[in-house]
Amino acid sequence: MADHDSTDTAPHGAPETPLARRGLMFILSSPSGAGKTTIAKKLLQSDAGLAMSVSATTRPIRPGEQDGRDYHFVDKPTFDRMAEDHEFLEWAHVFGNSYGTPKAQIWAGLKAGTDFLFDIDWQGTQQLSQRAREDVVPVFILPPSIDELRRRLTARGTDDAAVIEARMDRARAEISHWSDYDYVVVNDDIDRCYEQVRRILDAERLRRERQTGLVSFVRQLTGDGSPT
Numbered sequence: 001m002a003d004h005d006s007t008d009t010a011p012h013g014a015p016e017t018p019l020a021r022r023g024l025m026f027i028l029s030s031p032s033g034a035g036k037t038t039i040a041k042k043l044l045q046s047d048a049g050l051a052m053s054v055s056a057t058t059r060p061i062r063p064g065e066q067d068g069r070d071y072h073f074v075d076k077p078t079f080d081r082m083a084e085d086h087e088f089l090e091w092a093h094v095f096g097n098s099y100g101t102p103k104a105q106i107w108a109g110l111k112a113g114t115d116f117l118f119d120i121d122w123q124g125t126q127q128l129s130q131r132a133r134e135d136v137v138p139v140f141i142l143p144p145s146i147d148e149l150r151r152r153l154t155a156r157g158t159d160d161a162a163v164i165e166a167r168m169d170r171a172r173a174e175i176s177h178w179s180d181y182d183y184v185v186v187n188d189d190i191d192r193c194y195e196q197v198r199r200i201l202d203a204e205r206l207r208r209e210r211q212t213g214l215v216s217f218v219r220q221l222t223g224d225g226s227p228t
Ligand code: 5GP
Pocket: 029, 030, 031, 032, 055, 056, 059, 090, 091, 092, 094, 095, 099, 100, 101, 119, 120, 121, 122, 123, 124, 125
């Protein structure tokens, strides 16, 4: 992982604090239909210090999606070439397609204090945790019930019945990884779930080891070696 040093870099991630801070990787995982996308959108809209990590995928673009915003939509040979050239922080086969997190910008952004939001599955979370455990904040969102999950997947109307059944199977498999996550939130009310996720992010930003400017700040407070 990248080094944790104390720099004079202005923090992008928390404009309300004068202290330099290392960014974090805020991972939201859930079975499809548990509300993760809505929560991710609300977080991004309300927080200028949070940037989306846009994955590359080989899956076809869906109505309403935009290349470069929702995903970088690439063909299989391009994805395989990127994987071979080590351009991904992590990648996995999900649901018959390949998905990966491009490395570019993430390390530099973290060092400059930018927080990144990741919408990735348990496989990607495991890989990122192995690479950079201290930077990773893994959050799992559970649906309130399996019936409600099916209802939400059906109401979305973007997928046919066979795809929905396959997603239900995958949802059960995804849910089985809940215990790999530091935080688990049940989404029985989208506003409450959002508030809970928001508080996790706020608290994690205050972790001592992320606040790289603390040493010089406290030195200045105590008059220990710094001019006042
Ligand atoms: P969807 O096709 O519905 O957008 O995403 C399907 C699944 O792939 C979701 O669980 C999503 O979290 C996961 N996913 C999206 N991007 C990535 C990625 O870059 N890496 C990994 N490991 N999973 C991803």
